[in-house]
Amino acid sequence: MIDLYTDATPNGLKISIALEELGLQYKVHKGLNDGANTRPEFTTMNPNQKIPLLKDSEVIVSESGAILFYLAEKSGTLLPKDLLKRTKVIEMLMLQMSGLGPNCGQLLVWGGAWNNEHPVATQRYAQEVNRLFNVLNTLLEGHEYFAGDEYSIADIAFFPWVRMAFVHPIGEMLELATGKSTKHANLIAWYERIGQREAVQRGLLIPEANPPEVQMEIFVNAVVGLGGLHK
Ligand SMILES: N[C@@H](CCC(=O)N[C@@H](CS)C(=O)NCC(=O)O)C(=O)O
Secondary structure, three states: OEEEEEOOOHHHHHHHHHHHHHOOOEEEEEOOHHHHHHOHHHHHHOOOOOOOEEEEOOEEEEOHHHHHHHHHHHHOOOOOOOHHHHHHHHHHHHHHHHHHHHHHHHHHHHHHHOOOOOHHHHHHHHHHHHHHHHHHHHHOOOOOEOOEOOOOHHHHHHHHHHHHHHHOHHHHHOHHHHOOOOOOHHHHHHHHHHHOOHHHHHHOOOOOOOOHHHHHHHHHHHHHOOOHHHO
16 A cells, blocks of 8 residues: 655645556545654655655655656556657656746745745746746647657646646736736646546545645645644
8 A cells, every 4th residue: 555645735736646647546644734744753754854755665755756757667657668758758857846846836935925025036936937837838839748649747747836827826926827928828728638637636636625725825834834734
């Protein structure tokens, strides 16, 4: 049995979506509940004290990108065997992990949790997220999925972060969600395509069926460390 330590954050949701796609059995532990991620039992498994964390018998993996990679390898799906196609998936996964994720996270901190008290900082991240959404739209030109014509762990990695623009009030700062730009037709079509998948819809309900706004509040609290999750 797989144990998943998670919460309703974009990085956490990637893993429940992947597990649902793969049809694997797993037990959910609320990794951020009352600071569970800082307790010794958790810290022993992940000294970085962050969710998501996956335990599969003796295998313990942190970092959502690495967990996705592990699950794809374990199940032999969502990651092509062909070297070129596989490299493309890994390239896109790295772009999500190092580009979109951290910049969206910072935007939520400066613009959301800290109420845009420092507009220069907020603008820097909004600008970078806008730029990355334009890049993602370009990458999808002529393709259904990020790594070409096959759905992969790269799509799963991007989905909860692109969703953020649509479900969190911070989306009002972004061209993608406000329709201020007509530049995102490919990205919006991709977002709708992925969002229609039943496994994705099931994965978004883990660890519980919170409405998207509540999920996003949980996420901001988790990332900033100011909210109820850290009491
Ligand atoms: N790069 C890591 C980031 C993990 C991360 O930042 N997790 C956040 C929630 S999305 C967390 O555990 N925050 C709790 C805390 O900082 O106390 C990944 O992709 O897994």
